[in-house]
Amino acid sequence: MSQGTIPFLIPALVATVGLVLIPVLYTIWLSLTDQDIAGNNSGFVGFENFALMFQNSEFWYSLFVTLQLFIVCLVVETVLGLGLGYLLSRDVPGRAIFQGLLLIPAITASVAVALVWMLIYDPTLGAANQILQAIGLDPVVWLGSREMAPWSIAIVDIWQWTPFMALIISAGIRSLPSEPFEAASIDGAGPVKKAFFVGLPLLRSVLLVAMLLRTVDLIRFFDTIYIMTQGGPVNATNTLNVYGYRAAFIDQEPSYAAALQLSLFALVILIAAIFTFVRKRSTDVE
Numbered sequence: 001m002s003q004g005t006i007p008f009l010i011p012a013l014v015a016t017v018g019l020v021l022i023p024v025l026y027t028i029w030l031s032l033t034d035q036d037i038a039g040n041n042s043g044f045v046g047f048e049n050f051a052l053m054f055q056n057s058e059f060w061y062s063l064f065v066t067l068q069l070f071i072v073c074l075v076v077e078t079v080l081g082l083g084l085g086y087l088l089s090r091d092v093p094g095r096a097i098f099q100g101l102l103l104i105p106a107i108t109a110s111v112a113v114a115l116v117w118m119l120i121y122d123p124t125l126g127a128a129n130q131i132l133q134a135i136g137l138d139p140v141v142w143l144g145s146r147e148m149a150p151w152s153i154a155i156v157d158i159w160q161w162t163p164f165m166a167l168i169i170s171a172g173i174r175s176l177p178s179e180p181f182e183a184a185s186i187d188g189a190g191p192v193k194k195a196f197f198v199g200l201p202l203l204r205s206v207l208l209v210a211m212l213l214r215t216v217d218l219i220r221f222f223d224t225i226y227i228m229t230q231g232g233p234v235n236a237t238n239t240l241n242v243y244g245y246r247a248a249f250i251d252q253e254p255s256y257a258a259a260l261q262l263s264l265f266a267l268v269i270l271i272a273a274i275f276t277f278v279r280k281r282s283t284d285v286e
Helices: 005-030 048-055 057-087 094-103 111-121 127-132 151-172 179-186 193-217 223-228 241-248 253-286
Strands: 034-035 041-044
Touching: 005 253, 034 253, 057 094, 057 151, 057 193, 057 223, 057 241, 057 253, 094 151, 111 127, 111 223, 151 179, 151 193, 151 223, 151 241, 179 193, 193 253, 223 241, 241 253
Parallel strands: none
Antiparallel strands: 034 041
């Protein structure tokens, strides 16, 4: 790096320190103290908030809900995105227009998405139950049932973000070299074998990047859940992020909430590091 470029980096460094480093350091300090919502601080308590967190069954259940939604949404969005991405990679008339329309769910504000889906899930007037009754099935309490609420939230996220995954995968498919597929055709491989044994290995890096981008969002899943269920019913959708928000602003325990948010931060870093390591290993193999 030349000395002439250093002045141009200063604004970025100041923004990084101000928007990232200082809040993280403040959260760490807050988690090690005992402060109430009014800002009165009783002093340093060490790792007491973390000890309380690990002893609290609600923390472990919120961690389970977070990982449950993360795994279900990520797997389904990746599989559906792979299929939709393949269709989008074909040269058909109007593809650009269709791709633009697919982006609408991803660019729509999560508040608007949550409110629309709350209407769809309405037990009496919602379209979801009307469709079920039209095909002879019983209506479902989508958001009021402890068993159904997590799956209802997962459906919303899958609907909103599968097109995003599909567009990334579609771009990756269009960038693949044609020579390996031609060689596989000469060897007598059919479309299915070429897709699984040639296409998927070549797409591995693209898939890992797309999954990493969704991982960061899914682990800190908050806005849609809080608007639709506030973590209920009976904590069925109480993710770590929702639990931390409720601890800070409803239970008025900011120091305990800071410990919760740091655990969420550590979980994001851990899973992102796993994806990065797998991607690096796959790149080295290639």
